[in-house]
Amino acid sequence: MPLRLIRLAALALLSLSFLAQAAAPALSEPLPVDPQVRVGKLANGLTYYIQKNARPEKKLELRLVVKAGSILEDEDQLGLAHFTEHMAFNGSTHFKRHELVSYLQSIGIKFGADLNAYTGFDETVYILPIPTDKPENIEKGFLVLQDWAQGLKLNDADIESERGIVLEELRLGKGANDRMNKILLPRIFNGSRYAERLPIGKAEVLRSFKPDAIRRFYKEWYRPELMAVIAVGDIDPAAAEQMIRANFSQLKNPEDARPREYARIPERLKSDVLVLRDREASGNMLLIRYPIIPKVESTTVGGYRSDLVERLASAILSQRMAELTQRADPPFIQGGSGMVKVARGYRAFNVSALLGKGGPTPAINALVQENERARQFGFTASELERAKRSLLRNYERVYNEREKSDSAGYVAEYIRNFLEGESMPGIENEYRYARELLPGIALDEVNAFVRKAIPTEEPKLVVYMGVDSPDVPAPVPAELLAAVDAARGATVTAREDKAYASQLLEKLPEPGRIVSETRDAALGTTELVLGNGVHVILKPTDFRNDQVLLGAVRLGGQSLVGDEDIFNARYANAVMASMGALDYTPLDLQKILAGRSVNAAVSMSALSEGLAGTAGSADVETMLQLLYVRLMYPRKDPALFESFLARQRDAARNSLARPEAVFADTIASTLFNNHPRVPRAPRVEDFDKVQLDRIEQIYRSRFGSAKGWTFFIVGSFDAEKIKPLVATYIASLPVPDIPLNFHDPMVRPVRGVVKKEVRRGREAKSSISITFSGTADYSQMEQTKLQAMLEVLNIKLTEVLREQKGLIYGGGANGTLSKLPYGNYAITLSLPCGPENVDKVIDAAFAEIRKLQTQGPEAGDLEKVKQNWTNNHRKSMRENGYWLNYFQSAYLNGLAPATILQYAERVDALKPGDLQKAAARYFDFENYVQVVLYPETPGL
Structure with missing residues (x-):
């Protein structure tokens, strides 16, 4: 065992021994609030969280969080919580329609990738990262949040324009999972309102709702007492607090406000079985949902300790479940069991598996019996010790990175605190709790938790979801339930404790030079x-x-x-x-x-x-x-x-x-002629x-053979201390002679215009794939021009196909220029849409490409791309992974690693004419492969 590892192991044992003797905090002690976050509340009830954080530098993460989601919708509003989120980008007090997105792009914020939002059952969250290199950016960022909070215009014309976009988003989600979930969710939620209020809504409501319905939702639920503003990043907290007060203090709560109530999930009173089959399902799965129980967030050190006990038990049980897949004839492809969140304030013990050819019975036997083994006999001392070491190391890693954690991670924690009441004591306190509490958690205590947590005879819902195929007979519901009961009643024996080595190598390799x-x-x-x-x-x-x-x-x-x-x-x-x-x-x-x-x-x-x-x-x-x-x-x-x-x-x-899998397969086989x-x-x-x-x-x-390897090691290490390790483990590797170049496999795309249709699927949805390809000389500058041209094209595709014409929800162009195995390029347009709009989408996309070829890009669009790239590059240059990936790519392409320092020069050098030439060079309308997915039944 290396001396360093011996020391580390000894220190770990000494540390655990010392911690076991240290005085643990009082379990009744309330959990504190992380001292580095400033939490406050305005007179109107709006909550705010502010934290100064320097990673990434010159960036501020802003969020508007609203405790209003689809669960609050009236019958004439199904889908309008989500629709309201869409309208936040379509005109407000201070920004006209399309003006907001254009402005944010001009300061380097990319729509979708940076600027975004999401709607859930109980919340809507708006995401706005702001570069802080100019003070006016920050001021406008808070102004945007203010408009989202109570400044949306919700004009009739803008609402009508957005209908098509939202309906296209709904269309994207259709398929086997959607069809089965519509039957499954009412049973999963046991008749709760959650099953009736999916955030995407219902097509018939989205098509026909009156504008007053969405205005009513916005007026009733977007109120400061249900809102939080979160600001984490490179900003002075006092200045941020002042801007929050200036922008949000005037917001008003409505008189006679409707009470904000959370949906209740009724108790399951008897066991039930559901068998769902669909011929487009990609696999067969089993779910056993045990009773849904309330989830109470921990507020004391004692509650935190209980959470540690549960995490230890879950880690051990997960490892045991993973071992079941190591059998020569595994009972399932993937599977596991444990507590899962169901909805705000609720959770349940779940058993689930992705099934193999043996069907549900082997999976039921393996999973249920493994749970029973844990419940009856508990875990072993060595299992607990390993789980403790792993959990403590995770805490240590986060603690060590506490000054260099990304702002977005803190934001996510504060969102959970506001929405669910999750504690946020901060990593310094959490690491202290882990070090002080983990050593005192005994095996009997973990086993007692497992005995209580793993259900036995409680009412349960057994679900089978799978492929509707004559080759796979449908399970009989009563037999599924009987199989679960039989597996629970089967005789199981305790696991034998097995000792493992404390190091990988008994003898170290002889160091090289x-x-x-x-x-x-x-x-x-x-x-x-x-x-x-x-x-x-x-x-x-x-x-x-x-x-x-x-x-x-x-x-x-x-x-x-x-x-x-x-x-x-x-x-x-x-x-x-x-x-x-x-x-x-x-x-x-x-x-x-x-x-x-x-x-x-x-x-x-x-x-x-x-x-x-x-x-x-x-x-x-x-x-x-x-x-x-x-x-x-x-x-x-x-x-x-x-x-x-x-x-x-x-x-x-x-x-x-x-259908999507057949579509992707057809694209590859058509493009490369079944190579x-x-x-x-x-x-x-x-x-x-x-x-x-x-x-x-x-x-x-x-x-x-190590012949020809070039290693790159990047990160927090001392170069002098790592050199002996390099000599021991890398310089000692043998280097017998092997080939050190590739053999060109001659994989080449077809030439000419090739069009193919794929007719699969029951839903009225299509997808378009158009690939332009050819030979090209590779250089970093040429790659930069190609990527910039595609970024500008995507801005136009979003503006025209989505915002102006309402033909698509998402999609766009992506491509690359490659040096290996020969100089070549490939650009693919991926555009999902309605079957009736395929020709319109293709024509509109081609028109934008031709406009780029003949007129070039608008200078403002190129500047948006350059600003976004500059912002992202500044962040990337402080990331180990970015440097490692760049080094490896440069090596494979025969480039000097120092070209990483020339990125800004390449971006600055871009001119509109470069993008126009790139569009003319890489889009050849005499040479492309077009594959379109249509539903199998024409007219859908």
């Missing part, structure tokens, strides 16, 4: 050349306090095997990962590594291979050890291999049931071609 070292001051990197020829680039950062990321890349990948081996190569990573390393299964590895924040994996893509790792700063050596054993000691386990194949076959059995190298939806028979011995051979032939 670092033969040279080069410093790049501009990038802040150090490049090491190792004795085995491997290169390692180190970039220590202060972006996070407890995060280290590793990546390694080289060319090769699946391209080096023949077509007959493509399935073996495609599944090699997943198969080998499913069997573990050394003598340990994947779940064994999890248990050995409990209490350490660490992961490591390998990958093999079409043209390259990669290694990836993540670790906390104290766990870097463990991460390198884990990566080392995955490379040097992959494990071969025929039983786990068969388990993997069984789950994959089961998952693939209905992979093409959904065997192009991934498609998996079929059951694909896994007959996956062979364990050949996979092991492919894996060892590539990952058994």
Whole structure:
């Protein structure tokens, strides 16, 4: 065991021993409010939360939270809570229709990606991130929130214009899940109002409601006593509080306000069964919903301690459930059990599974009996100890990052506090509670919780949802209920406690050498050349306090095997990962590594291979050890291999049931003329071609040699302290000779105009995919021009197809310019719409492209894109993941890593003419593939 790991283990034991002796806080002590957040309330009842937070810099996260959602709608308002959210962007006291979105885009806020909103059963939340580099941005940001709160115009004409957009959003959600949920939800909610008030609403109401109905909803429910304003980011709290008072103090509550009541979920009095089948369902699933019970948020230290007990129990039970999938003939594809939130103030114990070919009975037996085993015999001491270590490490990681956490994370916590009363004591207090309380939680206490939490004879709802196919007989409802009762009554035995090693390697590899070292001051990197020829680039950062990321890349990948081996190569990573390393299964590895924040994996893509790792700063050596054993000691386990194949076959059995899956499959096969190298939806028979011995051979032939790897390590580490670890675990890797380039598989898109229709699905919904492709010379500047052109095009597609014509809800263009395996580009328009509007949508989209080609972009639109990119880049340059991904991409494309520092220059250099030329170059109306999904019954 490495000296460093020995010290860490000793410190951990000493820490737990010390903490066990420390005086725990009084359980009756009320939970405090995080001292770094300023919480207040105006005279009109509006609540506010303010916090100064410097990550990301020069950015302020604003939210308007309203305790008003679809549950409050009257019968003539079904869907109007959500419709009101839409209208917030369509004219208000200070912003005319379309003016708000245009203004926010001009300061770099992207509609949809940044500026957004959502409506739930009990709330509506408006999301507004504001750049703070100009004071007027902040002032206008609060003005926008003020308008959303009580300044919407809700003009008749604007409402009529928005109907089509909302109906298109409703159309997008239609399909098998929607059809089954309409039957399921009334039973799930046991007749509660929640089942009758889905936020999207009902089409007949959305088409015909009178404007006064939405104005009534807005007037009655958008009132300050039901609102919160949240401001977290790079701002002075006193200034923020002053702006909140200036903008929101004048808001009025209506006289004789309707009471804000929350829907009650009635108690289930007897057991029930529901069998739902649909031929477009993508799989079969089982759900056992036990009685819904009230959820009371913790307000004291004692309540917090009880939550810790539940989290420990849930973690152990989840691990046990995961082990059930490791059988050679797994009882289900995925499954688990535990407490889940049902609605505000309610939760329930759920058992659920994605079923395999064996159907519901094996899943019921495995899940219910595993629950019974836990209920009757409890957990083991070693299971609890591992769960404690893992939970405490999670707290420690968050605590270490407390000064470098993103503002959006704090915002989410404050939203939950306002809407649900969730406590917010702050990470400093929570970490203290965890350290002081966890050691004193005894096994008997956790087992007592499990005995009480896992239901026995209580009334339950058993649900089967699956594919309506003659090959899969429908379960008999009475038999499902009988199977659950029989499984609960079956004899189970206690689990045996198993000891696990405390480290991965009993003997460390003989360290290699670092033969040279080069410093790049501009990038802040150090490049090491190792004795085995491997290169390692180190970039220590202060972006996070407890995060280290590793990546390694080289060319090769699946391209080096023949077509007959493509399935073996495609599944090699997943198969080998499913069997573990050394003598340990994947779940064994999890248990050995409990209490350490660490992961490591390998990958093999079409043209390259990669290694990836993540670790906390104290766990870097463990991460390198884990990566080392995955490379040097992959494990071969025929039983786990068969388990993997069984789950994959089961998952693939209905992979093409959904119309959207057939559509995606058709796009790929049409675009590349059924080339065997192009991934498609998996079929059951694909896994007959996956062979364990050949996979092991492919894996060892590539990952058994470190030749050609370039490693990148980015994050919170000391370069001098990490060098000995690099020498031990990377410089020691063997380097037998292997090919170090890819073989061009000659996958090329078809030429000319190719059009194809797919007729699938029962719903009146269509989707358009149009792909333009061809050869092109790659450069970073050319890639920047292409992306900018597409961003401007998307602004126009939203303005014209959505806002002006009401033909779509979402969709747009995306594309890329690639250097490998040859210089090429591909641009795809993805536009979901109504079947009756397909031709209109295509014509309108093509008209915008042609306008871009002939007239170029509006200068203001290009400036919107450049400002958004500048804002995002400023944030990205303080993220370890961004640097790691850039380094790896630059290496694969033969670019200098220092080009990351030239991004701003490339963006500044963009001119409208560049985008016009890019549109002319990349949109060739004599060469594209068009695939359109229509419903199978014409006229729908």
